[in-house]
Amino acid sequence: MKDKIFILLQHLLPQHLLSRLVGKLADCRTNWVKSTFISWFAKRYNVNMSEAVQESLNAYPDFNSFFTREIKLERRPLADTDIISPADGAISQLGPIDHGRVFQAKGRGYALTTLLGGYNDLAEQFIDGQFATVYLSPKDYHRVHMPVTGTLRDTIYVPGDLYSVNQTTAEGVENLFARNERLVAIFDTEYGPMAMILVGAMIVAGIETVWAGQVAPQQRKIWRTEHTPEPQAPVVLEKGAEMGRFKLGSTVILLFGKDVIEWQENLQAGSPVNMGHAFGNRV
Template sequence: MLIKKFSSPMRKNTFFISMQKVLPQALLSRIAGMLANTKQSSVKNFLIKLAIKRFGIDLSEAIRQSPDDYQSFNDFFTRKLKPEARLIDQDKNTITSPADGEMTQCGKIHDKQLIQAKGKGFSVDHLTAQSSTTSFTDFATIYLSPKDYHRVHMPMDGRLTKMVYIPGRLFSVNALTSQHIDALFAKNERLVCYFETSIGEIAVIFVGAMLVAGIVTSWHKMVTPNYMKTIESWDYSQQNICFAKGEEIGYFNFGSTIICLFPDNHATCINQEKHVQMGQIIAKIS
């Protein structure tokens, strides 16, 4: 009886990981995108109400609080919050969370290795496809679950210099998958956005995942999914595209992960809370 009780969850976990490796990830994400974008009221209202019940989503902070107020499921998932719902720390010596979510990892980058989960690491060069010469020394990883606010904001004042799309897989990015798939975040499709700041170049990385129907930036609009096989890069160094701390820079059309990279030992992670909100302090500038 004890063997059955303990082995059952293990078998389920193994099955979940194995299925992700053989499922047509891009096709499933396309289908999810089509459903998420439908404006048929009966379908979109059903999906919205199902998500609210399944994930315990609180609409009291949202500007629009009724499922009928949203044109599609994606419109609901990328909902904006009331201005007073999030307070942005204005201290110039702090770095704030770019999103609501679980702070899964935060700390130092040793020998160019970031921590993914206990006993697992991955290379910053692999993550960024060596698209920067900056020596990144600190990082923070935030997982946006389906219940979370899905818009992404600047962790500090900065000027956009470059954006790099890196093709990849579309594994789930939940805790279970990150514990079992090596270099998960460096395998998945991702969008690396570079900004020049008071401490040098920082990177804000949008990591794609299964069923994520798209990644949108405020300067480019929809970037993914594009299912391309090659790395693409956009140079914004000659443009004056600036963002203040807390200003929106993009959003996910479903839950995923944001990774921030900081240079030259200028950022010290101080937030030990598991769940963080956008605008909350996660690090201090040293």
């Protein structure tokens, strides 16, 4: 019953208004406001500040700076595998993309084409490939890093809903990841095309990339940018380099093509991961 009420509230709440209001609060630099918010959050979610480059809570000018805090990268050594975890969090699901559908939870799935903003030319590159969904909890490090070295080819911003992302909504909200606001980045890698999808959620105040700054929220329409070497240098990000970050929230989905990679055998739904952990290898 509790889960049903929670799902009902997700449908009824003014998702975008609530998220933008929290975003304003997260940007607030009034000392007592930001200090109260940061201190409460760090205690409530047992945030490990010993990993942060700046360990003092009082040093952050606003909540967003604290939430997207830089960590000591020596605490996240890169595994000697072809593919590393892009983020701290836990595996929501991973496995094959079955006939153009991606598994969500408890028999629910969603269309690959819908996830990628409706672009069939992109979806075709990942048919019968592999996917992995990593959920970032509130206490986690919220910067996203490259699982492999890649050259940016496409970015697609897809407006959408802002349902909370957790096990309850994954099991109870149809097409959750293909209906929430998201940013899709397509990279060319030595393992073929790779998609990194950064999915927004309730009270996610923004999604940023290292090459364009804040890219979500945007106006309520899909936009696509194709990146070519001319007239500017290509965006090339090395394995382990920062790719983007969340201002509150949410989820990263990786896609690879058919018969290219396989995930680590010990990974399954619920497995905890840190950025840099062994994630997969070339087939």
